[in-house]
Amino acid sequence: MNADFLPVRDLEGHLLLSIKKPEFGLTVSTRELVYHKPHVNYYLKLDDMVSLVPFELRRTKEMTAGHSRGGTAEYAISGADVPVYRIHVSAAVVHNRSGRFQTGAMQFILPIPPRMLQLIGAHSGMSRL
Numbered sequence: 001m002n003a004d005f006l007p008v009r010d011l012e013g014h015l016l017l018s019i020k021k022p023e024f025g026l027t028v029s030t031r032e033l034v035y036h037k038p039h040v041n042y043y044l045k046l047d048d049m050v051s052l053v054p055f056e057l058r059r060t061k062e063m064t065a066g067h068s069r070g071g072t073a074e075y076a077i078s079g080a081d082v083p084v085y086r087i088h089v090s091a092a093v094v095h096n097r098s099g100r101f102q103t104g105a106m107q108f109i110l111p112i113p114p115r116m117l118q119l120i121g122a123h124s125g126m127s128r129l
Contacts, residue, residue, distance in 0.1 A: 005036050008034055008041060013030030013031030015027070016029055017115065031047075031123070040094060040096040041094075042093070042094055043092060044089050045089075049088070050088040052086070053085060054084070054085055055109050073108070075110070082111040085112050086108070087110065
């Protein structure tokens with residue numbers, strides 16, 4: 001686990017599963033998904049998820065973590081055997097070393113293991129997951 005990850009504070013709901021890699025991490029509870037990067041956490045309420053769809057990689061198999069210009073999209077792409085999904089949310093909370101901030105609509109491209117996807121589907125109300 002990366003020592004630069006911020007601890008998860010005030011997780012809503014009950015913790016279901018947490019996965020940490022050196023470059024990023026994912027935590028899912030009964031009410032939200034938390035995407036961890038060094039020095040920042042993104043809190044995505046399951047109720048604020050607009051869509052969660054498979055995303056096809058068009059790159060070589062490598063791990064990349066970063067964000068797009070303007071800060072409206074975040075990604076952590078893995079070339080491993082874990083499927084990658086695009087998540088669109090109507091709002092998110094950003095927790096960094098300066099504090100917690102509410103944002104507007106954002107997109108995330110994340111590798112989500114099948115077990116975590118099942119938990120998100122069971123608690124988000126998205127029937128096709």
